[in-house]
Amino acid sequence: MRSLLCALLFICLFPFLVKSLIPSLNDDILGLIVFKADIRDPDGKLSSWNEDDDTPCNNWVGVKCNSGSNRVSELVLDGFGLSGKLGRGLLRLQFLQKLSLAKNNLTGSVSLSFTQLSDLRVLDLSENGLSGSISSDFFSQCGPLRSISLARNKFSGSIPESLGSCSTLASLNFSGNQFTGLLPLGVWLLRGLRSLDLSDNMLEGEIPKGVEDMNNLRAISLRNNRFSGEVPEGIGNCLLLRSIDLSQNTFSGGLPSTMQRLSLCNNLILCKNGFTGEVPEWIGEMRSLETIDLSENNFSGKFPDSFGKLQSLKILNVSKNAISGSLPEAMSKCINLRAFDISHNSLTGNLPSWAFKLGLQKVLFSDNRLSGTIDNALSSSMENSRKMLLILDVSQNKLSGEIPSAIGDFGSLQLLNMARNAFMGSIPANIGQLKNLNVLDLSENQLNGSISSEIELVSSLDDLRLEKNSLDSNIPLSIGDCASLKFLSLAHNEIIGPVPASLAKLTYLQVVDFSFNKLTGTLPKQLANLVHLQSFNISHNQLQGALPSGGFFNTIAPSSLSGNPSLCGAAVNRTCPTVLPKPIVLNPNSTDATLGPIVPQAFGHGKKILSISALIAIGAAAAIVIGVIAITVLNLRVRSSVTSRSAVALTFSGGDGFSHSSSMDSNSGKLVMFSGDPEFSAGTHALLNKDCELGRGGFGAVYRTMLRDGRSVAIKKLTVSSLVKSQDDFEREVKKLSKARHVNLVGIDGYYWTPSLQLLIYEFVSGGNLYKHLHEGSGGTHLSWNERFNIILGAAKGLARLHQMNIIHYNLKSSNVLIDGSGEPKVGDYGLARLLPMLDRYVLSSKIQSALGYMAPEFACKTVKITEKCDVYGFGVLVLEIVTGKRPVEYMEDDVIVLCDMVRGALEEGKVEECVDSRLQGKFPSEEAIQVMKLGLICTLQVPSNRPDMAEVVNMLELIRCPLGSQDELGDFSS
Template sequence: MDMDIKMKMKSLLTFVLFWLVLLAVIASSPVRSLTLSPSLNDDVLGLIVFKADIQDPTQKLSSWNEDDDTPCNWKGIKCNPRSNRVTELNLDGFSLSGRIGRGLLQLEFLRKLSLANNNLSGTISPNMVKLESLIAIDLSENSLTGSIPDDFFKQCGSLRYISLANNQFLGKIPGSLGSCATLAAINLSMNRFSGLLPVGIWGLSGLRTLDLSCNMLEGEIPEGVHALNNLRSINLSNNRFTGQVPDEIGSCLLLRSIDFSMNLFSGSVPKTMQELSLCTYLNLSVNSFVGEVPEWIGEMESLQTLDLSVNKFSGQVPDSIGKLRFLKVLNFSSNSLRGSLPASMENNMNLLALDISQNSLTGDLPGWIFKSGPNQVLFSEQKAGANVDNPISASLGAYLQRIQVLDLSQNSFSGELTFDIGALSSLKLLNLSRNSLIGPVPGTVAELKSLEVLDLSQNQLNGSIPMEIGGAYSLKDLRLKANFIEGKIPSSIENCTLLRTLIISQNNLSGPIPAKIGKLSNLEYVDLSFNDLAGRLPKQLANLPRLLSFNISHNNLQGELPAGGFFNTISPTAVFGNPLLCGSTVNKSCPAVLPKPIVLDPNTTSDSIPDDLPPNVGRKRIVLSISALIAIGAAAFIVVGVIAVTVLNLRVKSSTSHSAAPIAFSAGDEFSRSPTTDANSGKLVMFSGEPDFSTGAHAMLNKDCELGRGGFGAVYRTVLQDGRAVAIKKLTVSSLVKSQEEFEREVKKLGKIRHYNLVALEGYYWTPSLQLLISEFVSGGSLHKHLHEGPSGNYLSWHDRFRIILGTAKGLAHLHESNIIHYNIKSSNILIDGSGEPKVADFGLARLLPMLDRYILSSKIQSALGYMAPEFACRTVKITEKCDVYGFGVLVMEVVTGKRPVEYMEDDVVILCDMVRGALEEGRVEECVDERLQGKFPVEEAIPVMKLGLICTSQVPSNRPDMSEVVNILELIRCPSESQDSG
């Protein structure tokens, strides 16, 4: 009700503004107002009122001046040269925002209106098509919302073109649309229209183009389609249409493009389609069509694209396919086709892409593909009696140079790969995986200079990886997984500088990993697991800047893992099965490399002193006794100790202390040096380096440096002497923490947890009344700040949000692998570093409590309202890692929607999980995405991510996925083409 009142007020204000402008012009220019006709003023003032509702950040409308006599010279305006009346308003791509106001209704002679490719919002006026002179309306590529009134097209006059594509309109398509007899083109694609189509649409005899794709429309295509006898293009893809395609479709003889993909159509393909001899594009993919691929398909002789993928077609590929001389794209993938490809397909000379993957095709790979010229048989499995002088072969050279995509994967093809594949000179993707191919990988792959993807995985190939592989320098994705390939990884692979994915696991490869792989700076996914690789890992691998996954498990590698980069956070499972590897990741210390000691014999003469001693070692006999050496060492130790204590006392006295006890440096563990204990002083331990706060100790607990407060304490910022900033958390759980011994043991465990997406714990400070945790300082602030407190114009993009979700998931997964439960997942505990990467903070603090009491936990994380899993309130349910998964699920929805987990309205309380779940059930989950992202996010990622968030917030803990599974799911959402073979 309030929204209706606001809309009416807005309309009233616009109306008043219109008349105020009119009166102002009349008052300021009495002479002009007498000489100009009222009709001319209507155009000028109508456009000025329209502009008043628009934001124009790039000043494209700066030429629109209300003092002008005519708008005909304004940018985006065209007029009738005789009457000087506006006939065309074209503001396509002007970067405008705001609403479409009533001012346009004054343009009585407007014939063409285009406001496409802007960011206009709100609803559209039901009176817009009352402009009877309009023949074209284009409002596509905006953020317009709401439903279209039923009578919107009731007075459509001479309207010939209407496009509302790529907005957010919803509800039913108005029935009045079917009464616009003059319409030639309708484009309502990429909206949220639902329900049945108006029957009248199928009777628009003048219609040439109909695009209703990417909506939620349903129902069947009725009889009577033959009335669309002028139709050239029809696109109903990505909806919920059901039933059979009517036979009358064959009566639309002018059809050139048909797209019925991604619906629920069933039955067989109408035989009448063979009459559509002008049709160049036919896409029936992702439906439930059954039966054989019809033999008559060859009669559609103009076809350039034929896509019947992901249906239930059976039988063999018909010979008539060879009649389609203009065919460029053929996709029969994911059906139940059997037999072999017909030899007649060698006549498809213009084929650019062939995908017949995921069927049950058998026999040798088609020889008509892998011939490079006359007299050359390229398959060893070719029948012995084959005619090597086949006349067709002479013309195949040109054809082979055209094909770019060849996917024959997941069939039952056999034969040996001994052909000259180099003839396919334009090939960009070759996928022969999951067949029964034998023989070596031919070295002629080096001739494929355009090849980006080569997938030969899961066959029975043998031999070695050809040294010539480096010649295929455009390779981005190389997969040879699960074959019988042996030998070494060729060093020439360094020439494949674009390589992002290298999957050669489950083979018999041996020898070392080439150090030159460290030069492939684009590498993201590497899987070398389950081979016989040996030797040390090259240190150069640590320099790979984009590495996301590196699996070397189950080999014979040895030595220490490279230090730095990805290898600081590599998962233990990625290195498992290499008994000679050492380092913290495999929980095995590496043997120290010490120089051979110099042993001095006191009875040695000067002539026998080693020549490699330093010059200051004289030629005198060394006769110092062991007791003398001990005495000298003890004296030196005492002197150093006195100096150190004196210096420390001076520092403590000169600093402004904000704590109950002075700070004394200590290191009673394996992380630091010179352990000391003193009951009257504090104990400061840094896990790496010297604990030096000499330039920042005064600010450790200074309120001016406070960053924030949480359930476990306040956080301050301070600076080390080397200029490095750190964060200090002053724990406020002193009465609850464990003993010093237990406290230190737990903190040291947390200090060993290292991951790129976790805030590193650098050290701690202990006294019985004051405990501090020292962590790395993350400069970008919290996720909560970015989502809810930043300026409205400075919001996180979808790319940033997905990266934050994925990085947070990886950090939590690493915690769980280390048997650490966070307990307190919320947006204020996710920090963003300078490069936009998330870092999970405050993990494992509950381990510092004497017991994991639910009441104590709840009181300490009460600020996490809305994130807490329901098991916190149920004493009979064990608290596990699944409570973190629940909090993560809430966090996911918070990131995507931009809303807090719990929001208090005037008359209601909105729980984010319930809101998203309800929207999903009602089919409007896209509406939940942060309004600041509207039109700027991929629906195919956003919706699955929100669904994942809902799964993570299941009321039953066992129904929630593990965080490692969550990471895998997110990777698949981000890269849907990546199969699970990527390791």
């Protein structure tokens, strides 16, 4: 039996034994197969890797072999879409010289010691999702390693000291990771290094003097780290340097003069640091320079004449410094210059004419002190130069005069910004010749006249800004032919006439600002079809009539409509007048048997006839008065009835008071408790004594008392008794409400019924209401961000539970959200409208008028059904109230601030983070707070169907607090 087993085992292992006897087929094939087994290959790129195929050198994709030894020497699988972790199979490829797995989706840490591969010369693991720290001995035995790239992964921690022992390294790229700490000193001693890229990490420290020994260095990039100190003089000894990028660090001091020795240097990028002093004259000696970027430093003084020597220069950026004086004429010798940015400095003098003769593609002079006209500078340009200019920005200077018609000759312009100057006169009519223009900004000047109808010829225009001028004509109908337009601002002008219907043709339009003009007429209904519209400001005009219905206009902010007293619709809270036929007025003096209609006489002649609008107003006022009188009478009847019976029915001294039978007489009622002791404890005060009162609301007052078992309860006395349902309906509704049990709902423990008095018995919540915590805090205490977020989430869960049981709250506000002793929110006062069938939505609105600002707009519209979405609207307002610490509506001395409009406006301006309660003093996660406020705005959309339901709100809040992308166990969400 044993011999049989041995024979079978030998047969099974025979193929592997054969391979083990042939070194050329053994470790390499086995290593590759094991490597493949450890990873995922969703695109099947490695389908040719077949373990039964003994010729990987010829047939396996990505595999190359040494012709002499027939062993695998290269494995290049760049961009194969592979995922998973690096397995140990690679370590069996003992003759491997190049391993490149770039641009895949590999994850996990690099625990393998590639130093075991003694022939490895190139290691490229860039552009994956690898993470973790690099072990201290990872580079302890580099062997002949010449190039290593771990770029654009997620490595963290410090760079190991052992890297300094890789003396043969010629290229080192660790860019785009999260490395921290000091760079090992040994790196600066790698004399064979030609390329060093450590950009986009969090490394710190200074560049040591030892950099002078890196004689072979061709390129160095330390961009976007935390390196500091001065650039050492020794950098001038790296004579082979062709590219230097030290941008976005905290380097300081002046530039070492030894750098002028770097005659081969093409790129000098030092932007976003703290360099000081004058821009060095000696830079003009670095004759090979093609790119110079010294922007966003503290350079001062005059612009050096020596830059005129740089005839290879293509890109020059010295913006955001403190350079003064005028630009030297010597710059006209920079014949290859294509982009020149000297914006945000303190230049004076005229616009240099040479800038328009060199064939520049980008010219940026914005935010300086340039003055004079631009006629000569533009008209002196050559025809070839005009064809090359793509970007011209001379904004925020002191330029004056008219905009010359020569501007129309620069037919290749894509951006023209002449804003915030003192240009006057009209806009050149030939502006339509700029057919490639994407952005035209002539705002904040003194331009007048009309907007050229030739604007239609600029079909590529997507951003047109003409605000804050003195334009005084109509908006041209041809504006509708600017098919690419996304942003249109004509605000603060004297523009007259209607908003053209052709505007509706601009299907990409996102932002429109026509505010502070003299526009008249009605808004075209077709504007509702602009599906990408985000903002449409027509405030402070003379527009009238109804807004377009549907689309963006159902959610438009009221602040975008203010100052147009004749506009109507839900967004401006002004009902549009019903269109009625003209009244027929019979002439009483006519003897004609037909008694035909006649036109009323003019005002002041004959009898005065009231207008239709006046009659409607009078009728509406009369209806309101009658309604108020009726409600007042009903309440007076309730109070008198309650007063006459309260002495018997409500006093619980000595145990008398509530009868527990279902029968009723004039002196007793029915008390039902859903749980616990149905008896109230004895006491000396009346149950509804003023001393026990906790507060009052639209539906009644709330009192505190105690059950015999020692448990406190809150009792709400309904003050709308005559409107309550019959006893059977009342009891059925209360029992349904009592079943809505949830940790975030105030539980209903029972009720008391008489025909003239109804009480609801709630659990007592000790921590007070949210309103007091937000607006009446004392002693410097206030809710933290976590407390606020938990209250928002808890209230959302409570409302979601109500909606699950088909219960609408109707009266959500911060005073109806209670906080228990452990800080848990509990929503109270829900579903009371179900008990009051005689209340229509207008009477109901008056009853909950203390909830001003929380009420959904559908309350004001008879044709819109009231659904649970009215609670979603109120919740959205509540969210904004909690985050901002401001009331839904705040009355100032001469203004009324509506919270929703304020936050929505801040969001449009990119300043929504400034709305967060200042008492938090920055101690909150800004991204989380912004997302919560955006959710609040979504909940307050004008159209109910556009609002989410509360279950969706709960899910969104939980995602905001714990986004999927941050959970390590789910991996990289983006992948």
